[in-house]
Amino acid sequence: MTTDSKLNIRILRNAHYGGAALPEFLSEAEVCHIRRFHETAADYQATPLIKLKALSSQLGVRAIYIKDESKRFGLNAFKSLGGLYAVTRIICQKLNLDIRQVTFDDLQAPEIKERIRHMVFITATDGNHGRGVAWAASRYGCRSYIYMTKGTAQSRVDAVYAAGAEEVIVTEVSYDETVKLAAKRAEENGWTLVQDTAWEGYEEIPAWITQGYTTMGAEILEQLRLEGVQKPTHLFLQAGVGSFAGGILGYYACRFAGNPPITAIVEPTNVACILESALAGDGKPHGVSGLQETIMAGLNCGEPCLTTWSILRDWSSFFTSCPDYVSAKGMRTLANPLGDDPKIISGESGAVGLGLLTLLMERSELAVMRTQMGLDENSVVLLISTEGDTDPAGYREVVYDGKCPMPR
Numbered sequence: 001m002t003t004d005s006k007l008n009i010r011i012l013r014n015a016h017y018g019g020a021a022l023p024e025f026l027s028e029a030e031v032c033h034i035r036r037f038h039e040t041a042a043d044y045q046a047t048p049l050i051k052l053k054a055l056s057s058q059l060g061v062r063a064i065y066i067k068d069e070s071k072r073f074g075l076n077a078f079k080s081l082g083g084l085y086a087v088t089r090i091i092c093q094k095l096n097l098d099i100r101q102v103t104f105d106d107l108q109a110p111e112i113k114e115r116i117r118h119m120v121f122i123t124a125t126d127g128n129h130g131r132g133v134a135w136a137a138s139r140y141g142c143r144s145y146i147y148m149t150k151g152t153a154q155s156r157v158d159a160v161y162a163a164g165a166e167e168v169i170v171t172e173v174s175y176d177e178t179v180k181l182a183a184k185r186a187e188e189n190g191w192t193l194v195q196d197t198a199w200e201g202y203e204e205i206p207a208w209i210t211q212g213y214t215t216m217g218a219e220i221l222e223q224l225r226l227e228g229v230q231k232p233t234h235l236f237l238q239a240g241v242g243s244f245a246g247g248i249l250g251y252y253a254c255r256f257a258g259n260p261p262i263t264a265i266v267e268p269t270n271v272a273c274i275l276e277s278a279l280a281g282d283g284k285p286h287g288v289s290g291l292q293e294t295i296m297a298g299l300n301c302g303e304p305c306l307t308t309w310s311i312l313r314d315w316s317s318f319f320t321s322c323p324d325y326v327s328a329k330g331m332r333t334l335a336n337p338l339g340d341d342p343k344i345i346s347g348e349s350g351a352v353g354l355g356l357l358t359l360l361m362e363r364s365e366l367a368v369m370r371t372q373m374g375l376d377e378n379s380v381v382l383l384i385s386t387e388g389d390t391d392p393a394g395y396r397e398v399v400y401d402g403k404c405p406m407p408r
């Protein structure tokens with residue numbers, strides 16, 4: 001592993017890359033069906049894929065493309081793709097409907113709504129996933145209960161209520177402990193837990209959520225093809241539990257027949273459970289315990305998702321961890337574009353990949369890491385800004401007031 005002591009960035013090359021079976025639940029055929037369903041949803045629109053021309057010249061790479069998920073369903077983050085798809089599958093399972101045929105409008109029919117109006121969905125979240133589940137449940141006329149982690153910004157609680165939640169419960173514990181509380185309440189009440197992370201015995205619904213994220217991956221490939229790009233050379237994917245990263249990387253591993261782009265998983269320093277699992281070297285997922293502090297609320301998760309851990313273990317090229325200032329630098333860079341590049345509002349969990357890319361290309365201390373990763377003037381880099389300013393006050397603290405400055 002390479003660690004820079006001043007910048008405190010860790011990068012681990014994956015010694016166990018490739019050679020594994022491809023994750024069939026993320027195959028091109030599956031992804032086509034998932035996207036077909038999403039396209040039937042009212043308000044569905046592909047989110048923009050933005051080319052940052054001036055920034056790529058400044059950094060010395062051939063191209064930088066960044067997907068702007070702040071535009072997803074008006075919810076300011078990508079997570080609703082998974083929540084909507086999973087809630088729909090649960091409803092289809094209950095009503096014995098074929099998810100491959102059903103449309104969003106089919107499920108709006110009064111006789112269907114009557115049959116599902118007693119269904120109750122529950123989840124734990126640091127914000128975005130809960131908002132997506134509350135939104136999906138309310139669109140089908142169902143109730144949802146959303147558990148949120150200690151210290152959650154009030155604006156995120158308000159956003160979950162605005163999305164249609166019946167009740168929001170802010171706990172006194174970490175994300176991982178909050179998941180346990182929600183699971184217990186689901187069991188006690190016979191409600192359906194729609195959790196975006198899997199563990200032994202709870203894997204089907206998280207896999208549906210992961211599948212839901214692939215619509216984003218499919219949109220990107222289509223958008224890149226319009227630019228004449230068949231495959232990016234590099235991909236930066238941020239991870240909390242790893243469900244998002246596993247969904248995109250697993251799909252690309254299938255789509256490119258076992259040869260996905262060079263992929264770096266990016267996590268916050270104190271809660272880098274994917275990196276720590278890779279470091280343990282026994283092939284198993286390992287958790288990071290305790291309540292940790294990071295501005296990257298969406299990535300503040302200590303236990304890897306069981307379903308996607310093996311995808312990340314087998315198909316990631318690098319595992320990395322970054323302090324908060326890396327994300328802050330990414331947010332400020334995207335908010336203050338160079339030349340004719342458009343401005344992108346990217347939140348704390350959305351911008352860390354771009355922050356890491358800029359540092360890798362700019363800082364002489366990271367030259368060895370840059371070379372290891374093969375980042376140079378031929379690189380076509382893909383990033384996903386997974387959220388906008390989901391905590392507007394926190395966003396302004398970073399972008400206006402300079403919170404989390406670069407180390408001197």
Ligand SMILES: Cc1ncc(COP(=O)(O)O)c(C=O)c1O
Pocket residue numbers: 077078079126128129196238239240241242243244245297298299301349350386387
């Ligand atoms: C904005 C944002 N980006 C990335 C992630 C990471 O997703 P995952 O927990 O599946 O790794 C999250 C998770 O909540 C998030 O909210």
